[in-house]
Amino acid sequence: MNTVKTRKVGNSLTVTIPKEFGMKEGTELVVFKGKNDVIVLAPKIQNPFDGVTDLRMENDFEGVKLLENEY
Template sequence: MNTVKTRKVGNSLTVTIPKALDVPEGQEMVVYKGADNVIVLAPKIADPFAEAADLRMENDFEGVRLLDSEI
């Protein structure tokens, strides 16, 4: 297990990620504090809806017949 310490850089604290963890340089990360003050770093993923096609559901139920009690 690797052990690291926080250090002050400007008004922030930083932690060095060991090379053995094979995190690429420039990797954008999301950071949050979880339960019991655990600090979590996760790679940021692209927004899957950023370039999505039109997602409107206008004709999805075309041709579907309703039963008597569904209205």
């Protein structure tokens, strides 16, 4: 188990994420406070409904073979 300490940076606190966690520099994280004051950090995911992402499913089943009873 890793243990880290908070440090003051300006008016905020910061925590160092250990290198062995494999987090890439510049990764955007969402942070929220859960039950019993647990702090949760999760990588921010792209909104699939942002109007930029192509949601068409044209080739999703390419190469899939049907079973005999599925014709």
